[in-house]
Amino acid sequence: KAGVTQTPRYLIKTRGQQVTLSCSPISGHRSVSWYQQTPGQGLQFLFEYFSETQRNKGNFPGRFSGRQFSNSRSEMNVSTLELGDSALYLCASSFTPGTGGPDTQYFGPGTRLTVL
Amino acid sequence: GQNIDQPTEMTATEGAIVQINCTYQTSGFNGLFWYQQHAGEAPTFLSYNVLDGLEEKGRFSSFLSRSKGYSYLLLKELQMKDSASYLCAFGRGSGNTGKLIFGQGTTLQVKP
Numbered sequence: 001k002a003g004v005t006q007t008p009r010y011l012i013k014t015r016g017q018q019v020t021l022s023c024s025p026i027s028g029h030r031s032v033s034w035y036q037q038t039p040g041q042g043l044q045f046l047f048e049y050f051s052e053t054q055r056n057k058g059n060f061p062g063r064f065s066g067r068q069f070s071n072s073r074s075e076m077n078v079s080t081l082e083l084g085d086s087a088l089y090l091c092a093s094s095f096t097p098g099t100g101g102p103d104t105q106y107f108g109p110g111t112r113l114t115v116l
Numbered sequence: 117g118q119n120i121d122q123p124t125e126m127t128a129t130e131g132a133i134v135q136i137n138c139t140y141q142t143s144g145f146n147g148l149f150w151y152q153q154h155a156g157e158a159p160t161f162l163s164y165n166v167l168d169g170l171e172e173k174g175r176f177s178s179f180l181s182r183s184k185g186y187s188y189l190l191l192k193e194l195q196m197k198d199s200a201s202y203l204c205a206f207g208r209g210s211g212n213t214g215k216l217i218f219g220q221g222t223t224l225q226v227k228p
Contacts, residue, residue: 004158033215043159043203043218056215090158104149105216107158 002027004093004108012114018079021111025072025093031055032074033105034066037088046089049074078113086115120219122204127225128194136189136222138204146207148180148187149216153201162189162202191224199226 005024013019025032033056034046045058049068066076072093078085092105120140128134140148147166151159165171165180165187177190191198201223205216 035218042220043205045215045217048215058215104161104164106161107151109158 004091004106006089006091006108006111008111009109010112010114012116013081014116015081015083017081018077019081019113020075020077021089021091021113023074023076023091023093023108025074025091026106029093029095029106030072031094031103032068032072033092033094034074034076035090035092036060037090037110038086043090046076081115083115086113088112120204120206120217122202122219122222124220125223125225127227130194130196130226130228132194133190133192134194134224136191136202136204136224138187138189138219140185140187140204140206140217140219142185142206142217145182148178149205149207150176150178150187150189151203151205153203153221155200159203194226196226196228199224 004026007022023032031050033048035043036046037043046060046064047054047066048056052068063079068074088110090107090110092107094103094105122138149164150162152162153159162176163171163178165178168180168182170177170179175192180187201221203218203221205218
């Protein structure tokens with residue numbers, strides 16, 4: 001089975017611009033979660049999508065948004081970029097079989113965003 | 117609130133055993149995960165504990181005590197390739213949700 005894929009792998013933007021990142025989950029996985037990783041803050045949860053609906057949201061400003069398509073692929077968008085948005089953005093997919101408890105998340109390689 | 121702590125750095129010798137501790141505070145605890153992350157790469161899943169006790173997977177074992185809010189990852193027969201960051205994370209909330217709260221990670225350096 002192919003793993004989680006993310007595009008693009010690297011991105012350079014300037015302050016004020018917006019960016020869209022894409023994530024394709026493992027085939028059969030229905031949940032996609034997004035995380036931001038920085039040296040200072042570590043891995044922080046952004047949001048989770050399941051069946052095209054946002055199921056969980058982290059403590060990030062409204063400039064960060066996302067969506068999920070019917071084929072479970074997901075995109076996240078960051079508008080009005082700030083220097084502090086420079087980070088590795090990771091998405092993770094899980095099967096979510098419907099039983100209790102969190103399901104194991106499998107991470108993609110990430111998109112390295114640099115804001116100048 | 118919710119909090120998760122682990123040591124920032126550890127050093128160990130090739131062939132030895134190392135234990136990486138993780139303590140957490142949360143309501144709505146829903147399982148404890150360990151991930152390994154090599155520099156410049158994505159985190160890869162190592163283990164998952166939802167009940168108290170020890171889970172063994174080859175050279176890696178993970179332990180959980182829910183009453184103490186404590187977990188550890190035990191790495192045996194250390195190899196140079198085990199040099200990486202080790203992240204503990206707990207699942208948050210009821211039901212199966214894709215929200216994990218991560219610690220800052222423990223950078224393990226294995227020396228010859």
